[in-house]
Amino acid sequence: MNENIILSSRVRLARNVDGVPFKGINSASIATRALNALREQGSYMMHSINSLTGLEQTRLVERHLISKELIDCQGSAIIRDDNKVSVMVGEEDHIREQCILPGLHLREAYAELREIDRAIGKEFKFAFNPSFGYLTSCLTNIGTGMRASVMMFLPALALTDSIGRCIGGITRLNMAVRGVYGEGSKAEGYVYQISNQKTLGISENDIVASVENVATHMVESELKAREALMQVDPEGLRDKILRSYGIICNCYTMSKSEFMELIAFVKLGVYYNILSCSDHAALEKIITDVQPASLCLGQGRRLDVGERDKVRASICAKIQQIVCRIGG
Amino acid sequence: MICQRCKQREATGYMEKTINGLKTRIYVCPDCFKQAQLEMFSSFGDVGLFSGLNVHGGGIKCSKCGTTLREISDTCFVGCQNCYTELSEHLKPILRNIQSAAMHIGSGPNSESVDEVAELEAQLKKAVAEENYELALKLQERIRQSKGGAR
Ligand SMILES: [Zn+2]
Ligand SMILES: [Zn+2]
Numbered sequence: 001m002n003e004n005i006i007l008s009s010r011v012r013l014a015r016n017v018d019g020v021p022f023k024g025i026n027s028a029s030i031a032t033r034a035l036n037a038l039r040e041q042g043s044y045m046m047h048s049i050n051s052l053t054g055l056e057q058t059r060l061v062e063r064h065l066i067s068k069e070l071i072d073c074q075g076s077a078i079i080r081d082d083n084k085v086s087v088m089v090g091e092e093d094h095i096r097e098q099c100i101l102p103g104l105h106l107r108e109a110y111a112e113l114r115e116i117d118r119a120i121g122k123e124f125k126f127a128f129n130p131s132f133g134y135l136t137s138c139l140t141n142i143g144t145g146m147r148a149s150v151m152m153f154l155p156a157l158a159l160t161d162s163i164g165r166c167i168g169g170i171t172r173l174n175m176a177v178r179g180v181y182g183e184g185s186k187a188e189g190y191v192y193q194i195s196n197q198k199t200l201g202i203s204e205n206d207i208v209a210s211v212e213n214v215a216t217h218m219v220e221s222e223l224k225a226r227e228a229l230m231q232v233d234p235e236g237l238r239d240k241i242l243r244s245y246g247i248i249c250n251c252y253t254m255s256k257s258e259f260m261e262l263i264a265f266v267k268l269g270v271y272y273n274i275l276s277c278s279d280h281a282a283l284e285k286i287i288t289d290v291q292p293a294s295l296c297l298g299q300g301r302r303l304d305v306g307e308r309d310k311v312r313a314s315i316c317a318k319i320q321q322i323v324c325r326i327g328g
Numbered sequence: 329m330i331c332q333r334c335k336q337r338e339a340t341g342y343m344e345k346t347i348n349g350l351k352t353r354i355y356v357c358p359d360c361f362k363q364a365q366l367e368m369f370s371s372f373g374d375v376g377l378f379s380g381l382n383v384h385g386g387g388i389k390c391s392k393c394g395t396t397l398r399e400i401s402d403t404c405f406v407g408c409q410n411c412y413t414e415l416s417e418h419l420k421p422i423l424r425n426i427q428s429a430a431m432h433i434g435s436g437p438n439s440e441s442v443d444e445v446a447e448l449e450a451q452l453k454k455a456v457a458e459e460n461y462e463l464a465l466k467l468q469e470r471i472r473q474s475k476g477g478a479r
Contacts (some may be wrong), residue, residue: 021408023394111451115466121437127409132423133432135412139404140340144434167329169336171355174428178338201429205447216434 004217004271005193007151007284010064011096011109011208013117014136014145016127020094022137027090030124031076031228034095035088037123043081049074055302058293064100064151067091085116092146093136095120102281104215106148106208133200143200150209151180152218154226155190155264161194166221174198175214181260189260189287192216230272241269242325249320253309259290259316266323279322290315331357340404341426359404390414445471 003172006273016022017030028048035046049057049071060066065086066077075090077156097120099113127135133143140149142260157163167177174197179187196207230237248254254262267283269275278284288294296303299311331339337357347413388397395407397418404426405441406412412419455464 018410019409022369022406107451111463111467126437128437129412129432131416131431132419133434133436135409137405138340139400139406139419139426143427143429143432147436176338178330193354198427198428198429200423201431201433203434274344322440 004267004280005153005222006215008064008100008102009104009106009109010098010100010147010149010151011106012096012147012149013113014134014141014147015029015095015097015120015124016137017094017126017133019126022093025094027073027075027094029079029095031087031089033123034089034120035078038078038087038116038235039118041119042152044078044085045081046076046078048076050328052282054295055296059297061289062291063288071235087120088117092138093141094196095124097318104150104212106150106212106215110148110208114165118286137202139258140180140197141199142201144204144205144207146199146207146209147195148192148197149193150211150215152192152194152215152273153190153264153267154192154218154222157189157218157222158190158272160228162221162224162225165219170194170214172216173210173214175211188257190264200309226268226271237268237272238274241265241272244324245269245275245319245323248316250317251313253306254291254313254316255305255309256292256312258314263287266319270323273326275323275324282322283319286315329355331355331360333357333360333363361402388415388418 006105010055025243026120031046037045038044047056047060049066052060057071058190060077061068061071063078065083066088068196070077070088070091073092075088078087078089079087085097085099088252089096097113097116099116100111101109101112118165126144129135134145136142154163154166158168170177176197178193179207180191180193181188192196194210194211196202200206202210235266244262248259248262263283263286266275270283289298292308295308295311295315298315302310329338330338332354333356337359339357340383341357341358341361342355343361348451362370389395389409390407392410393407395411397415400406400411400415401417401422406419423430448467452464452467452471453465455461
């Protein structure tokens, strides 16, 4: 049942080329060399940000393959064709390698990323110093240069108002928590990202273990909260879930924030066996497909908000093909 | 975590504020920190530096890029690689504050410690058990290389 709570695991390594200034690099030339180095590691494509349209750039952000900062820096991205591995060149650090896998698979993501890092490390001499480790432009990444994170779906903790307390606890463990979707402090769709803050004086394996540990604890807390939520008001919850399912499949226009709220309850419904889902991956894919840029590109053109909301509603109508109601 | 001031950007450090006689930590993003510093001069005091300590010799500069220790302490960004070698002793207290450590203990380029070989072997066992032979082959090759002392 972890899959319903831990959506994905991501490991990122920050690297810089020895002797090259942190800022003002020629990202295209570094990216070309990195791409060459990865030739034997799989099938990769290189994109320089300024050769992509605004929509294409944003879609890469929506798919968690690049950061918004890479767009600001006009860097380059190297992306493996399965969308699990990407290398950003010319962001805050020269090179940022990342591997993202569905579910709780931080160890596997790190194992895979090590191969990528090794291959790129053969092409470049990384800035490294025995006492400070991998040198990065920001002191918050120095040492291992590693950020391990999990994306978690925590609706029950949020709905029972326990999320604040949990976040407080996690922060004391040197972990950072943020909402993945939406602006400001509200985490749209109840999706949170938990990551390590400490990168120095801790080994890569210990970072992975500590994030894994926190994630596992969060899963337990979320499960308890889901139980509590059902006990407090079973009929109200069932009604809210079925109502959300009804609306998501049957409306004419739907904003992104309304969608994020409704889909959360549909997923909760699947968890409680009020709804059944025949294809979890397809359901998760709809969430990325209805994000603004992905949605426009799916239609092949830029759409204004009103048009987007209509297209979103029509995509959501397909949810009834993979999710159906169980019993009464 | 999210910055407690603008509630938008990610917090990368904290300030200490005394509110009603209680010392409180406020987690902030670099932008808000800068803003708070400006305000500090006009309003109530007792706001610590970004990295939570008063830097002695904040005016010391990196001879290559000119970034001062105070700038590094305020923003958490160094100017160039040379900052790490030249200001190394001064950076340690700052690092102890933001990372609660000043010494790297993870892996390095092309290093495969004894520990890691053990870890690789554990991963190999798991990969075989899960019939992930592609990964198993890769791991086997790595273990062979490491043990052969090729590095
Ligand atoms: Zn802020
Ligand atoms: Zn410097």
